[in-house]
Amino acid sequence: DVKVTQSSRYLVKRTGEKVFLECVQDMDHENMFWYRQDPGLGLRLIYFSYDVKMKEKGDIPEGYSVSREKKERFSLILESASTNQTSMYLCASSLLVRDEGQYFGPGTRLTVT
Amino acid sequence: QQQVKQSPQSLIVQKGGIPIINCAYENTAFDYFPWYQQFPGKGPALLIAIRPDVSEKKEGRFTISFNKSAKQFSLHIMDSQPGDSATYFCAASKRKGYALNFGKGTSLLVTP
Numbered sequence: 598d599v600k601v602t603q604s605s606r607y608l609v610k611r612t613g614e615k616v617f618l619e620c621v622q623d624m625d626h627e628n629m630f631w632y633r634q635d636p637g638l639g640l641r642l643i644y645f646s647y648d649v650k651m652k653e654k655g656d657i658p659e660g661y662s663v664s665r666e667k668k669e670r671f672s673l674i675l676e677s678a679s680t681n682q683t684s685m686y687l688c689a690s691s692l693l694v695r696d697e698g699q700y701f702g703p704g705t706r707l708t709v710t
Numbered sequence: 711q712q713q714v715k716q717s718p719q720s721l722i723v724q725k726g727g728i729p730i731i732n733c734a735y736e737n738t739a740f741d742y743f744p745w746y747q748q749f750p751g752k753g754p755a756l757l758i759a760i761r762p763d764v765s766e767k768k769e770g771r772f773t774i775s776f777n778k779s780a781k782q783f784s785l786h787i788m789d790s791q792p793g794d795s796a797t798y799f800c801a802a803s804k805r806k807g808y809a810l811n812f813g814k815g816t817s818l819l820v821t822p
Contacts, residue, residue: 628808699810
């Protein structure tokens, strides 16, 4: 089975801190994605990556950056956390050509105080 | 700007009923339309997906109906069970495997 793991299930950080959210997938997927999920807003795409060292902005990239140094790992970085970044963060991965959809990790519930 | 509009926001049906969740899109470049199911505390999981060259796809009790001219698609759950209680998201992308545009989700409760 494809497994997407995220470094933390719950995280509490203070305003202004730099926050790293890590995601690892074990199926050699080319594509990796970061979404945030908020009640009533669904899932919104922050950043995605189709290959190592490449990245593309999604719908809401402001306040975030990403890093993909290895194919299996995709990191989301909050440069200076703010309270409006309190959310559930979901990582996903997929193969480029097979019709299996995206596989999601369990999510990280981040609270910024 | 929400590229995929989903309704209703919530839905309650009795066991055995057929809940229907509807989605609409504007971007005619979309050609892959998956549905995801999410249980509390879990990430979304792919349920069923359709391409615009077919009007209907069934997998078990789940059916997608697709109307290309109206730019609408819907999920029907036949003989719904309490275990189907979850949040359902429709989505669309320009190609399978690429970034998805999600609807806002529908919270489904199936009562015994």
